[in-house]
Amino acid sequence: MNSPSVLTVSDDLPITVARPVHSGKVRSVYFLRPEDSQRLIQERGYELAPHSDLAVMVISDRLSAFDCLWCSESFSGVPGKGAALNAIAAHWFAAFNDRSLVSHHLLEMPHPMVWIVRQARPLMIEAIARRYITGSLWRAYARGERHIGGVALPDGLKQFQRLESLLFTPSTKGIIRGIPGVPDTDDAPVSPDALKSHYGAFGLQSEAQLDECVDALRSGFATIENELSKQGELLVDTKFEFGIAPSVAGGSELIYMDEVGTPDSSRIWRRQDWERGEPKEHSKEQFRESLMSWVSDKDMLLDPARMSERSAYARDNAVPDEFFDALSETYAAQAERILGKPLSTIEKPREALLDILNEQFGLVA
Structure with a gap:
């Protein structure tokens, strides 16, 4: 049974709205x-x-x-x-x-x-920035891929290695059709060249606005990375989402949307663990790793073609409580480290x- 402090249904509140929630x-x-x-x-x-x-x-x-x-x-x-x-x-x-x-x-x-x-108005881009080679980036590299996110990676990189420069690997937010080289699926990888050539399809108003988006990604990443570094933590990778909104000065402006720098949208490691060559996840990634170990058919979790099967599996199979307990502790600890104080129970x-x-x-x- 859920604790009274857990909120799972959030779309049925009697709030006065202009259109459906x-x-x-x-x-x-x-x-x-x-x-x-x-x-x-x-x-x-x-x-x-x-x-x-x-x-x-x-x-x-x-x-x-x-x-x-x-x-x-x-x-x-x-x-x-x-x-x-x-x-x-x-x-x-x-x-x-x-x-x-x-x-x-x-x-x-x-x-x-x-x-x-x-x-x-959201841009149809998930802007992913990567500082270390791990996760899907490492899996692609281990398969022999060397051009990722429009950047040529050298041979000889090791898992968990810090990259010389921040890697921008955008993907589609939703399905974008009719762009050569971009699959008609959600979360499809997009090269910088494709973004520049078809910026309008992604909701951008100009190629210059794409440059502004990349600059915002880099400056946002640097801000979070530098602050976490003071606490002995490494920002491994993170996701940004952007939109276009009315500007006070007239016209419109690019803004950050959604969430930034959270354990749901980012990988975070302790520096001392990474230096020992044994980085541990302090983010939602730890749940993904636990799930990968718990599910007998790992391909079901990774293969986009098996999405319906995966959804049915998630609906019909409850994971062990310890997975949620550990993740709850991670979120609370990460919030306390960043904010400098514990969160109160709601x-x-x-x-x-x-x-x-x-x-x-x-x-x-």
């Missing part, structure tokens, strides 16, 4: 009515273009891996996961503000499970966040 793997997005967006911009003093549209993002404790949702024997979500991810990402967004990087979508976090955000998150959205924001129907 978007229910993602982990977050649900409530698109606010124009009149509520304009009212909150004035009442809350958000420094936005007056015609900006806002949304409420409610994170859950659901666990997605290999594009499937997983449950354990006792839990349908990982205790403390959502609040940890929200707090960590909000910390990095604040660091981006301090360093005057490009803007982001987060306006306010009135409850540990809730963000008030500016809406943006009791009855659904009731608490609705009270706040009603009393402070006037958004509950």
Whole structure:
């Protein structure tokens, strides 16, 4: 049975919206009515273009891996996961503000499970930056691939080795059709040349905006990497997502979207483990590794053609509780290391966040 502090259903809240709720793997997005967006911009003093549209993002404790949702024997979500991810990402967004990087979508976090955000038109790109050769990058390299992300990698690299320069390996967010060399599947690899030649298909307004996107990826990565380094940690790889939103100055601007620098979107190692040649995952990757060891048919988890079979397996098979327990501890520990303080346990998150959205924001129907 779930703890009352675990929130798994987040797309049925009685929030006043302009159109249907978007229910993602982990977050649900409530698109606010124009009149509520304009009212909150004035009442809350958000420094936005007056015609900006806002949304409420409610994170859950659901666990997605290999594009499937997983449950354990006792839990349908990982205790403390959502609040940890929200707090960590909000910390990095604040660091981006301090360093005057490009803007982001987060306006306010009135409850540990809730963000008030500016809406943006998402780019159809998952911008993945890699500093070390591991995971899918290592698997491709071990198969003999030497041109990855449009970059030629030399022979002789070892697993877990630090790369001389940050590697940008973009993939599609959703299905992009009609681009030579890009498969019609989600998460398909995209070369920088294909991005430049077909930038409009990915939602970019110009080739120069693609350069801005790459610069934002590099500066965001460097910000997180440098801060983690002070704590003896290594940012191994991470994912950024970007969108286009109205600018206060007029026109539009590139902004960071989704989450940044969390244990869900990043691999994080302790430096001392890496120096011993035995890096250990302190991210959701540890669950993927546990799952790979637990499932007898590993190919089912990795083969995109077996997605329906994998989804059915995840639906019908609960993983051991210790997988969720270990991951819960990882999220809590990582949040404490980054924030410098432990997170509080959230009791009855659904009731608490609705009270706040009603009393402070006037958004509950």
